[in-house]
Amino acid sequence: MPAPRSARLAAQDAPPNLAKLVAHRETETEAERNEYMYRQTVTLEELDNHGGAQGRYQEVRDIIFSPQHERTEEFVGKPQNGLKFIILTDEDFQDLRNIQPLVLTEDRLWNYETRFRGEETMDDVDCWVLQVRPRQILEGQRFFDGMVWVDKKEYNIVRMEGQAVPQIRTTKSENLFPRFTTIRKPVDGKHWFPAYTYADDTLYFRAGPQRERLRISYANYRRFGAVSTFTPK
Numbered sequence: 001m002p003a004p005r006s007a008r009l010a011a012q013d014a015p016p017n018l019a020k021l022v023a024h025r026e027t028e029t030e031a032e033r034n035e036y037m038y039r040q041t042v043t044l045e046e047l048d049n050h051g052g053a054q055g056r057y058q059e060v061r062d063i064i065f066s067p068q069h070e071r072t073e074e075f076v077g078k079p080q081n082g083l084k085f086i087i088l089t090d091e092d093f094q095d096l097r098n099i100q101p102l103v104l105t106e107d108r109l110w111n112y113e114t115r116f117r118g119e120e121t122m123d124d125v126d127c128w129v130l131q132v133r134p135r136q137i138l139e140g141q142r143f144f145d146g147m148v149w150v151d152k153k154e155y156n157i158v159r160m161e162g163q164a165v166p167q168i169r170t171t172k173s174e175n176l177f178p179r180f181t182t183i184r185k186p187v188d189g190k191h192w193f194p195a196y197t198y199a200d201d202t203l204y205f206r207a208g209p210q211r212e213r214l215r216i217s218y219a220n221y222r223r224f225g226a227v228s229t230f231t232p233k
Helices: 018-033 090-098
Strands: 036-047 053-065 071-075 113-124 123-133 143-151 157-165 179-185 192-205 208-223
Touching: 018 113, 018 143, 036 123, 090 192, 113 157, 143 179
Parallel strands: none
Antiparallel strands: 036 053, 036 208, 053 071, 113 123, 123 143, 143 157, 157 179, 179 192, 192 208
């Protein structure tokens, strides 16, 4: 779990173009990340009313970017699916790929409206706080709705808390998604990449509530031809 944070939320002055500065830094971060390979481990547990595990899903993938920055994913072993109540959907896997580790680049920023919410010390880093919400929900697309914490010096996102949207409900089916937190850490003391995501939430289906616990780790970042590790800040 992350270290306790000391809240100092207030309407302090922030750069008027803060969202654009963040998106510019995120564009640089994505370009840098595309020079790396890393391993993503996903564990999803179904929990009963007392927090006991009922079912479990786990997969491990190596995420690889080619010299042309084309993304490929290779399973390490076979996914282990022992879930009893939750069915993973295409949207769940889209979220694992694009929303939980979201990089809010300049070409994605136009999909969102942002609002400055103050400042806060997060994990010993002085941050600006931004609320990020989709401007509109587009059919077949997934978006982030939540808060981001941005370091005041370099405009790196250090934490995200929110939810993948939209929740999908029809007369025949429901596809619901948990609230989550993604923590980033600096790689080689520079850009901040996702380190882990966690969620512990109850999804309220018509058939009844279902608690789930999600853990995603992003590890073994390796630049092509070199080795890189998270650097404590």
